[in-house]
Amino acid sequence: MAHRTLEQHISVDMTHKKRCNETGWGLYASTNIAAREAIISIERPLVISLDIPRLKDTCYECLGYGSEAYRNPERIAWEEDKKLQVCTGCHVVRYCSKECQTLSWKSVHKHECSLFARLHPNILPNNVRAILQLLLLRKANRLPHGEWDAFMNLESHLQQWESRNGRQWEDIGLMARGTKEYAGTDLSEETLREVFGKLLVNCFTMVSPFYDPLGLALHPLAALVNHSCNYNAFVRFDTSSHCLSVLALRPIARDEQIVVSYIDATNPRHVRQKELQDKYFFDCACSKCSDYVTKEEGVPQLPESSEHLLVEQRAFELLAAAQKDTSITGPIQKCQYGIHILRKTGAWPLHRQPLASLRQQLVVSLIAAGQIHLAFVHAWIQYRSIDPKLMTEKHHPIRLVHLWLVIVLLKRIYFASFSPTDLPIQKYTITSNSIMHIKLIHYLHWALMKRVGDDDDGTFAQVVRHHFIQDGGYEKQRYPIAKRDDFLKEAEKLKACTTEILEKELVWGESGAAA
Numbered sequence: 001m002a003h004r005t006l007e008q009h010i011s012v013d014m015t016h017k018k019r020c021n022e023t024g025w026g027l028y029a030s031t032n033i034a035a036r037e038a039i040i041s042i043e044r045p046l047v048i049s050l051d052i053p054r055l056k057d058t059c060y061e062c063l064g065y066g067s068e069a070y071r072n073p074e075r076i077a078w079e080e081d082k083k084l085q086v087c088t089g090c091h092v093v094r095y096c097s098k099e100c101q102t103l104s105w106k107s108v109h110k111h112e113c114s115l116f117a118r119l120h121p122n123i124l125p126n127n128v129r130a131i132l133q134l135l136l137l138r139k140a141n142r143l144p145h146g147e148w149d150a151f152m153n154l155e156s157h158l159q160q161w162e163s164r165n166g167r168q169w170e171d172i173g174l175m176a177r178g179t180k181e182y183a184g185t186d187l188s189e190e191t192l193r194e195v196f197g198k199l200l201v202n203c204f205t206m207v208s209p210f211y212d213p214l215g216l217a218l219h220p221l222a223a224l225v226n227h228s229c230n231y232n233a234f235v236r237f238d239t240s241s242h243c244l245s246v247l248a249l250r251p252i253a254r255d256e257q258i259v260v261s262y263i264d265a266t267n268p269r270h271v272r273q274k275e276l277q278d279k280y281f282f283d284c285a286c287s288k289c290s291d292y293v294t295k296e297e298g299v300p301q302l303p304e305s306s307e308h309l310l311v312e313q314r315a316f317e318l319l320a321a322a323q324k325d326t327s328i329t330g331p332i333q334k335c336q337y338g339i340h341i342l343r344k345t346g347a348w349p350l351h352r353q354p355l356a357s358l359r360q361q362l363v364v365s366l367i368a369a370g371q372i373h374l375a376f377v378h379a380w381i382q383y384r385s386i387d388p389k390l391m392t393e394k395h396h397p398i399r400l401v402h403l404w405l406v407i408v409l410l411k412r413i414y415f416a417s418f419s420p421t422d423l424p425i426q427k428y429t430i431t432s433n434s435i436m437h438i439k440l441i442h443y444l445h446w447a448l449m450k451r452v453g454d455d456d457d458g459t460f461a462q463v464v465r466h467h468f469i470q471d472g473g474y475e476k477q478r479y480p481i482a483k484r485d486d487f488l489k490e491a492e493k494l495k496a497c498t499t500e501i502l503e504k505e506l507v508w509g510e511s512g513a514a515a
């Protein structure tokens, strides 16, 4: 079989590479690039690997969601129901159709299936599966021409991992030893340690078109994009086409460096700096890290007092604990308490972290607990009051996904057969006027359509358009303008409801903030 070259996988590339002392190699715009334009598009990155929980509810080939995914509240945004069939060879990976299974078998799975079967019921972590796949394809001479060499030229920070001599260095050693045994490769353990170092430093978190984390992905060209907390580009995955793209967030001038954010850039400066040093071995010197106060967000980069620092630390701990908690009420309580202790200080505007992340986690946890009405109110606060401060571009992909979530929740409320149990929502319930409710959904969907634009052919844009057409959106498009007064009344109701819920966060009763 003829091998595809590195270039054949790259359908768009508007960059050239340059090296500088501080940041190593980086990618620069080779022409003026408009906001939202694709800078790089790569069909089938060199490596993609699903997280262990996602192997159960995600098709191993097209990465579409199976029906199991509905139990995962983060995936509320995707409304596609597929029954997945497990591979009868290994009992590890699943497919939504025979076609997907055949494609996957031919391209990768036949090389790894018997190994997965041998280890079953144990499943290797995603980074080990990623490297095994790479080595097995290399051994079978099935890697696209040039990609192995390009991968081996990437930064590994191996010496720094070694001199830090921490837990991660131990893990790198263990993974290298295990992989050598499983893949039967001619590469030495030293080279395999280097291979793992390269994976850790250069992979992206692979997300669905709705930004649900799915696993990891790596491609040697995209790996050359450097970091800035004040980024001008973002990474997107269109799962069904396996396309990894880097898109411009704002206009980028010719010869300007393309920079994405490796981390959550909305976090406080000291948290960002620590994460970048821990995972990528550098001190960020971007414009956002150099300012004492972040101009756009208007919040101090460092907590103002030791008391605030302690509260911030506690709130971050509560956030991490809520993310891990698999019970129904536990994560809700943790988020609400974290929100309460931050807001009680009087120093945390709604968009200051980790307050914003606690609210986002609260939305996810409330959906999991079936408290759709309350989840909607918090999602609404996030979309209206928090996102515009944290992400100034109206078309920022996370803002669009949050708006989509608001629409999906409003739809769920409309079709829900139950009434809200939460008192403030009962008082102002937005379902009281069902015609208005439908119009609000349509109005927001229309606003989202405008922000997505007509020329975006990504999966997210396609799903948004598909649902708009299915709901008869184009015929109804005049409603919002004709009934502006009704909308204002509805907006007042929503505002009163959010104000009451926000006030309650300042009080901590025996059964929590919402008591």
Ligand SMILES: C[S@@+](CC[C@H](N)C(=O)[O-])C[C@H]1O[C@@H](n2cnc3c(N)ncnc32)[C@H](O)[C@@H]1O
Residues within 6 Å of the ligand: 022, 023, 024, 025, 026, 154, 155, 157, 201, 202, 223, 224, 225, 226, 227, 228, 279, 280, 281, 282, 283, 284, 285
């Ligand atoms: C994914 S690689 C990016 C390509 C890399 N510059 C190279 O030469 O291969 C990540 C590494 O690039 C470097 N890097 C990325 N962004 C940086 C920044 N803003 N300042 C300093 N170094 C940076 C760090 O060494 C980091 O571990």
